[in-house]
Amino acid sequence: MVTPGLLAQFTLAGLMIGVLYALMALGITFIYGVMRTINWAMGEFYMIGSFVQYALVSWLLGPDLWWLALPVTGASVFALGMVVQRLLLRPMFVNRIERRDEYATVITIALVLLLRNLAAIVNGPYQHRPASHLPDLALGPLDLPGAEVAAAVAAVVVLGLFFLGLRGTWLGLALRAAAQNRMGAQTAGIDLLRLDMVAFGIGVALAALAGGLLAPVYLVYPTNGAVTTTKGFEIIVIGGLGSIWEALVGGLVLGLAEALGSALIAPAYQNAYGFLLLIALLLVRPTGLFGERARAV
Amino acid sequence: MPSEALLAVEGVSKRFGGLVANQDVTLHLMPEEIRGLIGPNGAGKTTLVNLISGEERPDRGDVRLAGRSLLGVPPFRRARWGLLRTFQVPRLFGSMTVRENLLLPYLALGGRDGREARRRGDELLERSGLAHLAGEPARHLSGGQQALLQLIAGFICDHLCCYLLDEPFAGVNPVIKETMIDLVRQHNRQRGTVFLIVSHEMPVIRELCARVTVLAAGRVLFEGSMDEAARTPEVVDAYLGKAWAP
Numbered sequence: 001m002v003t004p005g006l007l008a009q010f011t012l013a014g015l016m017i018g019v020l021y022a023l024m025a026l027g028i029t030f031i032y033g034v035m036r037t038i039n040w041a042m043g044e045f046y047m048i049g050s051f052v053q054y055a056l057v058s059w060l061l062g063p064d065l066w067w068l069a070l071p072v073t074g075a076s077v078f079a080l081g082m083v084v085q086r087l088l089l090r091p092m093f094v095n096r097i098e099r100r101d102e103y104a105t106v107i108t109i110a111l112v113l114l115l116r117n118l119a120a121i122v123n124g125p126y127q128h129r130p131a132s133h134l135p136d137l138a139l140g141p142l143d144l145p146g147a148e149v150a151a152a153v154a155a156v157v158v159l160g161l162f163f164l165g166l167r168g169t170w171l172g173l174a175l176r177a178a179a180q181n182r183m184g185a186q187t188a189g190i191d192l193l194r195l196d197m198v199a200f201g202i203g204v205a206l207a208a209l210a211g212g213l214l215a216p217v218y219l220v221y222p223t224n225g226a227v228t229t230t231k232g233f234e235i236i237v238i239g240g241l242g243s244i245w246e247a248l249v250g251g252l253v254l255g256l257a258e259a260l261g262s263a264l265i266a267p268a269y270q271n272a273y274g275f276l277l278l279i280a281l282l283l284v285r286p287t288g289l290f291g292e293r294a295r296a297v
Numbered sequence: 298m299p300s301e302a303l304l305a306v307e308g309v310s311k312r313f314g315g316l317v318a319n320q321d322v323t324l325h326l327m328p329e330e331i332r333g334l335i336g337p338n339g340a341g342k343t344t345l346v347n348l349i350s351g352e353e354r355p356d357r358g359d360v361r362l363a364g365r366s367l368l369g370v371p372p373f374r375r376a377r378w379g380l381l382r383t384f385q386v387p388r389l390f391g392s393m394t395v396r397e398n399l400l401l402p403y404l405a406l407g408g409r410d411g412r413e414a415r416r417r418g419d420e421l422l423e424r425s426g427l428a429h430l431a432g433e434p435a436r437h438l439s440g441g442q443q444a445l446l447q448l449i450a451g452f453i454c455d456h457l458c459c460y461l462l463d464e465p466f467a468g469v470n471p472v473i474k475e476t477m478i479d480l481v482r483q484h485n486r487q488r489g490t491v492f493l494i495v496s497h498e499m500p501v502i503r504e505l506c507a508r509v510t511v512l513a514a515g516r517v518l519f520e521g522s523m524d525e526a527a528r529t530p531e532v533v534d535a536y537l538g539k540a541w542a543p
Contacts, residue, residue: 170404170411177390177401184388187350188450189376189405 009142010263016152018255023155023210024228025235025247031203033179035196037104042207042232043225044115049077049208050215054130063131070212077208078201085200119222128220151213158209234274240290303328303491304459309348309358318344320515331485331492333506337536340512342495346461350382351375377406379458383465387447391436398435403453421449425476441469448477452484459491466498
């Protein structure tokens with residue numbers, strides 16, 4: 001029997017997870033917005049983020065300093081992303097390659113296989129769960145797991161910082177300009193090759209932060225990026241590819257769908273509810289919730 | 298005096314498949330000069346501007362700014378060296394505000410002081426009559442206002458030394474056109490900025506430019522004053538028509 005209290009608990013849990021999904025989708029949208037290419041290896045950066053966070057919390061800093069491990073995770077994957085972009089993706093902008101989107105698809109899918117298998121070699125088939133000392137939070141009749149509450153709060157903080165950075169800094173101005181009009185940005189004197197590197201780093205760092213924050217919920221193992229990549233792209237289809245708000249709303253909708261599906265139908269099919277929603281939405285609104293046929297970022 | 302030219306285009310050629318867009322074009326812009334670049338549609342004017350600004354690469358020939366070759370230098374770096382341009386269809390950032398559209402080139406071209414950028418931007422907006430639109434998204438502007446905004450986006454930069462204007466007055470109402478002419482003249486006088494202006498508006502070209510270069514079928518047909526051009530039969534036949542003959 002589903003009581004109102006239980007329903008509220010599931011709704012809240014859905015929204016909390018949704019914020020974390022939004023981080024992932026934001027990374028995809030952000031990279032696409034600036035570089036006009038899709039990074040299919042997003043989930044692998046999520047995976048790396050979860051491993052780095054796990055390693056920091058388990059061996060270096062301890063569970064109480066998880067909040068300190070998080071920026072280290074983000075910064076290290078940011079740096080890794082810049083290197084990957086410089087070595088693998090930049091050549092397509094330098095050498096005037098035709099069909100850039102196909103080039104990027106091939107390269108980033110190859111990257112998926114490489115990173116996943118590297119992780120399997122280093123880690124083996126084992127799953128890990130980072131320890132957490134955070135006490136559960138009692139909100140009226142609701143019991144919320146401490147690690148999840150902390151993750152959702154941290155994700156909101158990350159989203160907030162991202163928005164502020166995009167609105168209030170010179171780098172943010174340059175990134176917004178490039179997302180709107182790459183040629184115009186170049187004419188204005190922006191070095192797009194360097195800006196792309198930074199954008200890719202920021203995008204994959206968002207995925208890594210999602211990985212680090214979701215590690216206690218979805219565990220840490222070499223292929224844990226696969227499910228989250230799918231969710232990231234589900235959100236993109238639900239919300240539409242292009243804007244930041246759409247990624248955020250899409251993330252919340254997906255989180256809610258999973259939580260309410262679990263509560264009202266059966267928790268075993270958690271990963272299926274998003275797809276059901278997706279199929280229903282594609283039948284009703286093929287362009288996504290806010291979609292138009294063509295869109296400026 | 299080619300060695301003294303600020304911008305030197307030397308024997309530049311460019312083909313697109315079988316189409317010869319520019320053939321052996323040579324053009325020297327002297328310091329403090331405002332040069333008109335005129336000619337019939339399809340004469341290769343925009344291609345020449347693209348070759349100078351770096352959007353296109355010449356098949357042959359060289360482009361030099363203050364003696365430094367620009368071959369292989371990407372457009373953003375040319376911009377940082379003071380060579381800026383505008384486009385026939387303004388390349389603005391539609392959902393950013395008018396003010397942000399000005400801040401961007403200032404900061405991208407090496408300005409570090411955000412407050413100074415703002416002060417200059419507001420001053421330029423004031424002078425060009427766009428001040429009341431500073432906080433509006435650029436896409437709300439009329440076509441003429443967008444052309445004006447695109448023009449002053451170059452003026453905000455300190456080290457602008459050579460400004461290429463591709464059809465800056467097309468579809469612009471007379472009031473804004475007058476503002477644009479004033480701004481061009483002002484920057485030319487006060488800061489010695491060199492201009493290369495592509496336009497079909499002969500009265501404006503005659504007013505602004507002591508010398509014009511006429512392109513036809515990708516080649517330089519004539520170089521000299523507007524009055525000489527109007528007396529040259531080839532130019533009259535190829536482009537100007539009888540109306541401009543004295």
